[in-house]
Amino acid sequence: MSLNFCVFGNFLAACDITDYERDFSGLESWRKVAQTMISDEALMLEFQGGSREAFEQLFARYRGPLHGYFRRRLNGDRRAEDLTQETFLAVIRAAAHYEAHALVRTYLFAIAMNLLAAERRKRFRDSPQGQPSPEPATTDAPDAALWVRQALEKLDESEREILMLREYEQLSYAEIAELLKLPVNTVRSRLFRARMAMKGYLEPERAVAAIDAPDKLRLTRTEGEAI
Numbered sequence: 001m002s003l004n005f006c007v008f009g010n011f012l013a014a015c016d017i018t019d020y021e022r023d024f025s026g027l028e029s030w031r032k033v034a035q036t037m038i039s040d041e042a043l044m045l046e047f048q049g050g051s052r053e054a055f056e057q058l059f060a061r062y063r064g065p066l067h068g069y070f071r072r073r074l075n076g077d078r079r080a081e082d083l084t085q086e087t088f089l090a091v092i093r094a095a096a097h098y099e100a101h102a103l104v105r106t107y108l109f110a111i112a113m114n115l116l117a118a119e120r121r122k123r124f125r126d127s128p129q130g131q132p133s134p135e136p137a138t139t140d141a142p143d144a145a146l147w148v149r150q151a152l153e154k155l156d157e158s159e160r161e162i163l164m165l166r167e168y169e170q171l172s173y174a175e176i177a178e179l180l181k182l183p184v185n186t187v188r189s190r191l192f193r194a195r196m197a198m199k200g201y202l203e204p205e206r207a208v209a210a211i212d213a214p215d216k217l218r219l220t221r222t223e224g225e226a227i
Contacts, residue, residue: 040104048095059088062108069112069169074119075149083119087111106175109165113179151201159194162187 040061046054066087070080090111091098098107152160158180165171165179173191177184 041100044095044098044104044107045100048098055092058091058104062105063088065169066108066112069109070116072164072168073116079119083112083115086115090115103175105171106178109169109171109175110179147202148198151198154201155194155197159190159197162190163194163198166191 038057040058043051043054043058047058063084067080067084070083071077074080087108091108098104152164155163162176162180165176166173171179173184173187176182177187180187182190
């Protein structure tokens with residue numbers, strides 16, 4: 001019977017090859033988990049040092065959230081994908097200017113907000129006689145998602161943005177305050193007003209839904225992502 005040898009520190013010891021393979025597989029799994037445990041800020045610093053892998057991890061973490069950010073504000077416009085790519089291109093170009101004390105998530109959404117504002121200005125300039133151009137809307141969203149979208153459009157612009165940043169982007173009060181240059185207490189009060197307004201706008205629709213189609217009464221998170 002032949003023996004296989006495994007390395008343990010500076011020593012060789014007999015071992016079963018299946019044990020070695022199992023240990024190696026476990027190590028690879030641990031490495032994958034360890035990657036997800038690395039903070040965004042640590043990855044950004046590694047990227048500043050030239051790590052392509054660090055950038056790829058940041059891209060994997062934030063491509064979906066950023067695409068959702070643009071898609072919801074442009075009502076499903078195809079430009080959402082382009083603007084997502086432009087956000088990461090901006091990160092690459094300005095990597096040297098990132099400061100370690102800034103949260104990467106806030107940094108990325110600040111870039112996204114600037115790109116979205118520029119996109120809206122361009123649409124305004126290109127529209128006839130400077131009239132705001134209508135942003136395309138998807139027609140295949142569930143009824144509940146359409147109600148939410150219509151209710152959101154009735155909100156004050158600032159309150160709508162705060163509500164969406166909190167509910168969809170899942171940003172903290174402090175992160176929203178930093179992005180919008182507002183005191184945290186202002187964010188809290190506007191968020192409260194926005195939630196109360198949304199409740200008032202949606203309750204009549206929910207009452208109708210309860211009569212016509214009870215199974216459609218509740219807006220699931222998947223349906224909410226459609227707006």
